[in-house]
Amino acid sequence: MGTKKIRPKPILEQEYCKGCERCVIACPKDALHLSSEINPMSGITPVEIEYEICNGCGLCIAACPEPYGLRAGQMESEFQLEDPEKLFGKKQSTAPKAVAIPDEYLDLPESEPLVIKGTYAGAIGALLAGCRHFFGYPITPSTEGTELMAKVLPRLDGAFVQAVSEVAAVNMMYGCGGAGLPCMTFTSSPGVSLMLEGISYMISAQVPGVFVNIMRGGPGLGNIGPEQADLKLVCRGLGHGNTHAIALAPSTPQEMLDLTMKAFHLAFKYRNPVIILGDGYLGQMTGPVKLPRQMVKPGLPEWAVWGDEQHRNNLIASIKLSEIDLEQHNIMLNKKYDLMCQNEQLSATFLCDDAEVLIIACNTPSQMAKGAVQALRKQGVKAGLFRPVTVWPFPIDDFIPRVKRAKKIVVVEASNGQLEDEMRLALSHAGVQNLPVIESIRRFGGVLPQMHEIIERVNTAEEVLS
Ligand code: SF4
Ligand code: SF4
Secondary structure (H helix, E strand, O other): OOOOOOOOOEEEOHHHOOOOOHHHHHOOOOOEEEOOOOEOOOOEOOEEEOOOOOOOOOHHHHHOOOOOOEEEOOOOOOOOOOOHHHHHOOOOOOOOOOOOEOOEEEEOOOOOOEEEEHHHHHHHHHHHOOOOEEEEOOOOOOHHHHHHHHHHHHHHOOEEEEOOOHHHHHHHHHHHHHOOOOEEEEEOHHHHHHHHHHHHHHHHHOOOEEEEEEEEOOOOOOOOOEOOOOHHHHHHOOOOOOOOOEEEOOOOHHHHHHHHHHHHHHHHHHOOEEEEEEEHHHHHOEEEEOOOOEEEEOOEOOOOOOOOOOOOOOOOOOOOOOHHHHHHHHHHHHHHHHHHHHHOOOEEEEOOOOOOEEEEOOOOHHHHHHHHHHHHHHOOOOEEEEEEOEEEOOOHHHHHHHHHHOOEEEEEEOOOOHHHHHHHHHHHHOOOOOOOEEEEEEOOOOOOOOHHHHHHHHHHHHHHHO
């Protein structure tokens, strides 16, 4: 009788295990289970093997997507198995390569305009963009958007999760976006501050997600009035490292819907978070909103960590321990930011073509600025409104020719010069010198600039200059 062959039992390298539990599902003997402790090398809870139960079938090795998570072991018995990498080279995946499933566009019937507040319009825009996953923590003045998603998503087989905090919510978005699914949150200024670390992770790991920030008065908890003081945070911050995200600034409920839909498109186009910057007044303001004639049925990107055979080798991570690798990663991200700057600048203008007084404003203050332009025109002043719709990237290409014609610029904002800083920085990077006189109107704490203030400031500046 020949010697009894004992199949080698698997060797588990816990520091390479990412805890996906595929081996647990594959094991016919229930010999694998998640450990109760986090591995200090990986920061992840790995699996453990009960060798007394294991029969060495090797199914777990085949199931493991990690090159060194599980490998065939050597037993002290009749045959000695060589290290498979020495024999066969690096473990290769036989999984077919994932192919992107494109989005589909579904026709909608013509409908009467709705009269709804900005937060509702944003939520409807997200639903029409195919978003079925929401993670958030309610915060005034954005809560109605969250509320609407909580009501609607369960009826659409979606997922609504009220997380324990904004920190938890953003990390849920990281996971959901990493699976290639459109996801979003509604939040407000202090909530965004808490989300910054997660946003930075998402940017580094190239995970899409849409953040609707209905800005409120600050600093600190401030109040629930409208402000625009998060512009600096969103345009120049977004966590540590070299981070940027397209920031869209709607000024009406209609734009809340349209730009939220656009935000999902941009988030997946660039594999990057996109921020909607609304202000507290816009969030609560009611206005007519016409629904689009098409909605999106999202596909699935090829890079998604989806859990099937094709997507098995995909990995989403924001850590790059090698200095060279991290530098290359940053170079790649910066090229992506350059593309956003080249391709995604968006502005809207009102009576700008012959404007000698250029009023710069976005969000709700742009409504007051528009009224001021109309009044100033009646007085014979050649005023015009330039409204950045993308505050990052600042729409400098459309702005430069208008600045060159202008005799003065008046920046109107509900913050301490954050919009003006973006404008000046964009002009400086574009090498524009010999700027006209720049005036500013800045209000805070929930107080919005008023039409009469803008008119008075323009007229005062006119007198000073004449
Ligand atoms: S070798 Fe087979 S029995 Fe042993 S842990 Fe792996 S799957 Fe389970
Ligand atoms: S399949 Fe591999 S990575 Fe996943 S839990 Fe098992 S050992 Fe860890």
